[in-house]
Amino acid sequence: MEAPQYVAARVQGALAEDERTNELGIRVDVRGEQLFLRGQVSCEERRELIADVASEAAPGLVVRNELTVVDVRTPEEEEKL
Amino acid sequence: MSLRIAAVGDVHLGTDMGGRYRSHLTGIEEKADVLLLAGDLTRHGTLEEGEVVVEEFRDLPIPVIAVLGNHDHHSDKPAEIAAMMREAGIAVLHDDAVVLDVNGERLGVVGGKGFGGGFAGKCASEFGEPEIKAFVNHTKRIADRWRTALKELEADRRVVLSHYSPVNDTLAGEPPEIYPFLGSYLLAEAIDAEGADLILHGHAHMGTEKGVTPAGIRVRNVALPVLGRAYGVYCLNGDGRC
Numbered sequence: 001m002e003a004p005q006y007v008a009a010r011v012q013g014a015l016a017e018d019e020r021t022n023e024l025g026i027r028v029d030v031r032g033e034q035l036f037l038r039g040q041v042s043c044e045e046r047r048e049l050i051a052d053v054a055s056e057a058a059p060g061l062v063v064r065n066e067l068t069v070v071d072v073r074t075p076e077e078e079e080k081l
Numbered sequence: 082m083s084l085r086i087a088a089v090g091d092v093h094l095g096t097d098m099g100g101r102y103r104s105h106l107t108g109i110e111e112k113a114d115v116l117l118l119a120g121d122l123t124r125h126g127t128l129e130e131g132e133v134v135v136e137e138f139r140d141l142p143i144p145v146i147a148v149l150g151n152h153d154h155h156s157d158k159p160a161e162i163a164a165m166m167r168e169a170g171i172a173v174l175h176d177d178a179v180v181l182d183v184n185g186e187r188l189g190v191v192g193g194k195g196f197g198g199g200f201a202g203k204c205a206s207e208f209g210e211p212e213i214k215a216f217v218n219h220t221k222r223i224a225d226r227w228r229t230a231l232k233e234l235e236a237d238r239r240v241v242l243s244h245y246s247p248v249n250d251t252l253a254g255e256p257p258e259i260y261p262f263l264g265s266y267l268l269a270e271a272i273d274a275e276g277a278d279l280i281l282h283g284h285a286h287m288g289t290e291k292g293v294t295p296a297g298i299r300v301r302n303v304a305l306p307v308l309g310r311a312y313g314v315y316c317l318n319g320d321g322r323c
């Protein structure tokens with residue numbers, strides 16, 4: 001069986017290099033049969049696309065999609081320097 | 082006079098995202114005097130995405146100054162994207178400077194993409210294979226150009242705009258193993274030598290907003306996921322009022 005670290009690295013590489021995602025900042029952890037995705041993305045569609053690309057790169061694992069969508073607020077405060 | 086600088090990086094606009102970010106820019110002129118974009122404006126750096134960036138940031142009521150990021154280089158079209166943006170009135174820095182008159186004060190902005198290499202004591206050096214030397218040399222050349230641009234800059238306020246980070250403070254939250262790919266202390270060293278009022282960068286999506294250089298210049302990581310708001314606003318003035 002392939003060591004989980006190599007699986008995680010392959011998924012991370014796929015997320016960065018796949019034209020559909022090109023996401024560099026996603027944390028990928030493999031624990032047993034589960035693959036965890038963590039980090040922040042810009043919208044719901046990307047959140048799902050990333051899970052799709054990850055599951056293609058690691059078939060057979062259950063993808064736990066813990067990515068959160070960044071909620072862009074309108075700025076209220078300013079910082080005085 | 083107060084000088085209010087709005088800044089954001091890593092908006093990563095795709096072709097399916099036209100208009101989505103622009104909606105947050107309504108009324109920006111009430112909050113800020115200038116908008117700085119800290120790179121990674123696109124996802125893949127294609128001309129189609131460059132067009133989305135142009136439409137998103139053109140014809141704002143305040144001046145817009147940008148640098149590109151690594152994603153904007155992915156399709157080997159950074160010069161073309163920069164040209165499209167300039168055509169639309171957006172200044173794009175490439176290791177050089179621009180000076181604007183804002184409320185009667187000269188705001189000088191120096192910068193460019195920047196690059197990696199790591200931080201003092203834990204960094205790559207120009208030794209060994211040509212690939213490693215080329216990597217380190219790229220950052221060194223950039224730092225030298227910033228140093229020259231800052232030395233020659235004639236302005237009342239000095240801001241450095243980068244994509245990569247000059248310090249590791251603002252990387253807190255990122256895995257330490259990838260710090261060398263997130264920035265380089267050579268950038269901070271050059272800026273510290275010539276002086277600036279504020280440094281803005283992006284790239285480290287999981288980092289932290291606030292940091293400082295060894296010489297005490299404030300650094301702000303304005304990557305959109307870090308800010309969690311459409312842009313940060315930083316008010317520069319001597320008397321502590323805005």
Ligand SMILES: [Fe+2]
Pocket residue numbers: 091093121150152284285286
């Ligand atoms: Fe980015």
Ligand SMILES: [Fe+2]
Pocket residue numbers: 121150151152244283284285
């Ligand atoms: Fe980046």
